[in-house]
Amino acid sequence: MNAKQPVRSSGGITGLPPRYCSDPTIFDLEQKHLFPSQWFPIGYESDIAGNGEHFSFQLLGLDGFCVRDDHDQLHCFRNVCRHRGTQLCPVNSSGLGTVPEGEPCSDNPTKSSIVCDYHGWKYGLDGRLIAAPHMDNTPGFNRADFSLYPIRCAKWQGIIFAQVGGGQDNPTDSLTEILHPLNRIVEPRGLDQFQRKKTISYVIQANWKLLFQNFNECYHCPSVHPQLTPLTDYRDAENEFDTGPILGGPMRIRDDADSVTRDGDYCGPIPDSLVGEELKKAHYYTVSPGFFLSLFPDYVMVHRLSPLAFNQTKIDCDFLFLPASGLSLPTGATAWEFWDQTNLQDWEMCERVQRGISQGNFSPSPYSPLESLLVKFDQHYRQQIARFE
Numbered sequence: 001m002n003a004k005q006p007v008r009s010s011g012g013i014t015g016l017p018p019r020y021c022s023d024p025t026i027f028d029l030e031q032k033h034l035f036p037s038q039w040f041p042i043g044y045e046s047d048i049a050g051n052g053e054h055f056s057f058q059l060l061g062l063d064g065f066c067v068r069d070d071h072d073q074l075h076c077f078r079n080v081c082r083h084r085g086t087q088l089c090p091v092n093s094s095g096l097g098t099v100p101e102g103e104p105c106s107d108n109p110t111k112s113s114i115v116c117d118y119h120g121w122k123y124g125l126d127g128r129l130i131a132a133p134h135m136d137n138t139p140g141f142n143r144a145d146f147s148l149y150p151i152r153c154a155k156w157q158g159i160i161f162a163q164v165g166g167g168q169d170n171p172t173d174s175l176t177e178i179l180h181p182l183n184r185i186v187e188p189r190g191l192d193q194f195q196r197k198k199t200i201s202y203v204i205q206a207n208w209k210l211l212f213q214n215f216n217e218c219y220h221c222p223s224v225h226p227q228l229t230p231l232t233d234y235r236d237a238e239n240e241f242d243t244g245p246i247l248g249g250p251m252r253i254r255d256d257a258d259s260v261t262r263d264g265d266y267c268g269p270i271p272d273s274l275v276g277e278e279l280k281k282a283h284y285y286t287v288s289p290g291f292f293l294s295l296f297p298d299y300v301m302v303h304r305l306s307p308l309a310f311n312q313t314k315i316d317c318d319f320l321f322l323p324a325s326g327l328s329l330p331t332g333a334t335a336w337e338f339w340d341q342t343n344l345q346d347w348e349m350c351e352r353v354q355r356g357i358s359q360g361n362f363s364p365s366p367y368s369p370l371e372s373l374l375v376k377f378d379q380h381y382r383q384q385i386a387r388f389e
């Protein structure tokens with residue numbers, strides 16, 4: 001196939017100085033000044049379609065849960081009882097690896113409240129403490145002072161995002177403003193109708209920015225992902241967004257494949273609105289600092305990043321599908337089998353970069369034209385962190 005190759009340039013710009021990915025004090029700055037006011041995806045509205053339903057999540061090392069109240073409002077709270085600090089929703093003991101997402105918190109059968117397993121304190125779905133057994137005569141105790149700790153959350157196209165440090169008085173860019181440029185791409189597909197079918201979780205021994213850089217170039221695809229070659233041409237990526245925080249664009253799916261799956265065939269229903277050229281495109285976007293969005297004709301893939309240390313990042317990779325025949329979700333296994341293999345190939349390379357740049361002096365070469373988005377990612381990041389260095 002002779003794909004039309006986009007013209008692009010990296011302008012001879014060299015890569016991000018390695019200390020930004022290997023120096024713990026830089027990560028401390030990010031934790032203190034960048035991450036608290038930025039939006040990270042945590043789950044989906046369709047995970048908690050019914051009132052009183054909730055799911056647990058981990059973000060930046062903090063346990064939280066998200067609940068839909070009786071008025072269809074979403075709330076996120078820290079996963080900690082205000083009495084003696086018990087976790088309200090179960091999460092695995094290591095705090096890393098696979099989180100039992102979607103696990104219910106302890107609650108009463110009517111799902112109208114959240115009850116702590118330890119001493120039975122009971123919270124409304126809006127976080128207010130509504131019952132605390134044997135506390136009425138405790139001097140200085142006032143139920144109103146012991147609501148659950150809120151975590152700011154917002155939704156975009158069915159995806160729920162949270163901001164762990166966003167206190168009520170911490171001004172921040174609105175989620176919908178940040179992601180607005182993507183609306184014209186995702187709205188015609190009805191992204192908010194897609195439902196999560198599968199999540200695969202990884203803990204990668206690499207800095208979060210190395211993972212962003214890796215996802216923004218396909219220069220490595222021929223050598224690292226031989227299984228991608230029959231499906232897309234690595235030179236065929238379009239830089240639709242190239243200023244940050246959103247980067248990326250479409251790639252053409254080769255004529256003899258339908259989708260990016262293990263066998264190249266569709267594995268889920270295709271939105272009615274997808275016609276013509278759009279049926280032959282895979283779209284790949286990254287939104288700093290925690291969101292990769294990949295759109296295929298028949299499914300959607302979301303990578304949710306949670307930076308844990310200067311050299312460690314948790315990623316949850318979700319696979320979303322349109323429900324077939326109104327109710328059931330398709331199998332979709334050929335999508336996640338393909339991407340689990342591809343993800344692991346990527347993570348290995350990112351971990352090897354992390355180890356390489358962490359040892360002795362290293363100064364990177366100029367970027368290739370195929371790495372032009374990395375120039376933009378680095379610039380956007382440097383602008384953000386410069387205020388705090």
Ligand code: FES
Pocket residue numbers: 081082083084085086116117118119120121
């Ligand atoms: S710690 Fe939750 S009720 Fe005591």
Ligand SMILES: [Fe+2]
Pocket residue numbers: 214220221224225342346
């Ligand atoms: Fe890759």
